[in-house]
Amino acid sequence: MSQFRQVAAFAAGLYRQRADIAYAGYLRRDPMALLVLRPGRVDPYAIYDRLRRGGPLTPTRLGNWLSTSHPVCDSVLRDRRFGVRPEDDGQPAEPDALDLSFLGMNPPDHARLRRLAMPAFGPKAVAGYADRIERVAGDLLDAASVADRFDLVSGFAAPLPIAVITDLLGIPDSRSVDFARHGMVLGSALDGIRSLRHAGQLMASDAELNRLFEHLFELRRREPRDDIVSRLVAAEGDQITPAEMLPMCSLLLVAGFETTVNLISNAVSFSPPNGEIRVRAREDGRAVLITVEDDGPGIPPEKLTTIFDRFYTERPATEKFGTHSGLGLSISKQIVEAHRGRIWAENRRDGAGTVCGARFLIRLPEA
Numbered sequence: 001m002s003q004f005r006q007v008a009a010f011a012a013g014l015y016r017q018r019a020d021i022a023y024a025g026y027l028r029r030d031p032m033a034l035l036v037l038r039p040g041r042v043d044p045y046a047i048y049d050r051l052r053r054g055g056p057l058t059p060t061r062l063g064n065w066l067s068t069s070h071p072v073c074d075s076v077l078r079d080r081r082f083g084v085r086p087e088d089d090g091q092p093a094e095p096d097a098l099d100l101s102f103l104g105m106n107p108p109d110h111a112r113l114r115r116l117a118m119p120a121f122g123p124k125a126v127a128g129y130a131d132r133i134e135r136v137a138g139d140l141l142d143a144a145s146v147a148d149r150f151d152l153v154s155g156f157a158a159p160l161p162i163a164v165i166t167d168l169l170g171i172p173d174s175r176s177v178d179f180a181r182h183g184m185v186l187g188s189a190l191d192g193i194r195s196l197r198h199a200g201q202l203m204a205s206d207a208e209l210n211r212l213f214e215h216l217f218e219l220r221r222r223e224p225r226d227d228i229v230s231r232l233v234a235a236e237g238d239q240i241t242p243a244e245m246l247p248m249c250s251l252l253l254v255a256g257f258e259t260t261v262n263l264i265s266n267a268v269s270f271s272p273p274n275g276e277i278r279v280r281a282r283e284d285g286r287a288v289l290i291t292v293e294d295d296g297p298g299i300p301p302e303k304l305t306t307i308f309d310r311f312y313t314e315r316p317a318t319e320k321f322g323t324h325s326g327l328g329l330s331i332s333k334q335i336v337e338a339h340r341g342r343i344w345a346e347n348r349r350d351g352a353g354t355v356c357g358a359r360f361l362i363r364l365p366e367a
Contacts (some may be wrong), residue, residue, distance in 0.1 A: 014199065018344075023063070030061035050128030068099045080107065101247040103338040114237060115247060119226050120168050120173055122366050123283040128280075129164060136163040153324060157264040158184070161257035169252060170220060172229025174214065182209040183253040205248075213249050228252065254340070259332040263360050266329065270358065287341075290362040298347040298355035307345060308333045 025033030031047045031054075034040050048068070051058075056069035067073055068124045076082050083106030090266055102113035119125065124226050137160055144150040158180070166176040224230040232245055240248070260279075275295035282289055297362035299307060308329045313335055335344040341364040347356040 014196070016195065017061055024061040026063045030062075032060040032062055032066055045306075059204065083107070084110070097358075099250075100338070101244070101251040103251065113240060113244060115321070116232060116240060116251060117228060117248065118366070121184045121288070121364065123288050126281055126288050127283065129168075132167060133160070136160055151266050153261065153265055157261045157268075158257065159259035160264075165253060165257055168228055169216075170225055170229045171216060172219075176215075178251060179209070179212055180211070180257070182206075183250070183257070186250060187254040187258045193362070209250055209253075210246050213224050213246055216249075217245065226319040255335045259335050259343075259362070262329060263362075267292050267294040267296075267358070270294055272296065275357075284363060286363045286366045290364070292360045293348060293357055295357045299345055299358050301347070304347075308343070340365055 019038060020031045024030040025037045025039070029053050031052055034047050035044055051066065052068045055069075056072050057065060059065050067076075083188045084104055085106065102110045102117075105113065139158075140156050140159060144155055147155075162176065162180040162183075168180055168236050185201055186209065189198070189202050193202060199347045204363045217233055220227075220230045220233045224234065229249065234249070237247065238243060264277065265281070271277060271294045278291070278293045280291050300345035333343050341362060343360065346359050346361070348359050350356045
């Protein structure tokens, strides 16, 4: 298929999907459709209340089922008869769906691919990254100290986790900027494609990232090292197919920095001048516990869970409303839970019990 036909088919599918959602939401008042439309962005909580009143399990106008009941959700998640997606029924993928590798697979394929990647993220492996992380953080802060201007995201929050994940994947330093640039474009689509222009950027970056990874695969076939890509290449044909390698590496690249960037950016937004942000990782039984702390005003107790909702934003009084998408923590939650982990927030308190900052915690299980 020519590139023009591919773009045209994508555009047609995207607009058809958006039209179906608008019809279900605005005309048939389906609450799940309304959540992704303007009413859901303005006030999702009224829609949540309506969903709860609908009972523990209800069908939607979009052809699926929803539940607001914790026991129902817990039972479905623990029942091996259910999967991430329906078995292949010959229907085309959603036009704005990304290939999320094993995150979008049912057992046993999910476990097969996850086992290949997870040794690099176990507690002992993570503890070995401390020197690398401290060295990169120091270099970035040294550069910031002599610069006329400094942007937290582009100057620190993004390059820090990018340097670590590119190192784990075995990406040469000379190409890490290219991988990171295209990976960030893919990361921007984790919560859906916003427009045809966004779709065009995504397609271009996806094609370029595939090309970069293909070259890296060839390099590691000739020159294997102690990194994730070298292990995938060694397992090629036996434990992983060539078609599965590209989506898996793209996922690890994006997931490797998206959560960290969002958490650090949020912490700085709420920290006072000269406040500290502390990022730590340690073993916690058979898991890794990551914490991000700030010295800000804390989080209203009633908002400790809703801050992870899509489009919800709680900003400092000094920041203008509307300058943040309200998606950062939602995307972080999706990534962490897809890896069978947990992310939550709590307030830090001093000896007198006064709130002295916020703390975000991520707990990721061993492979």
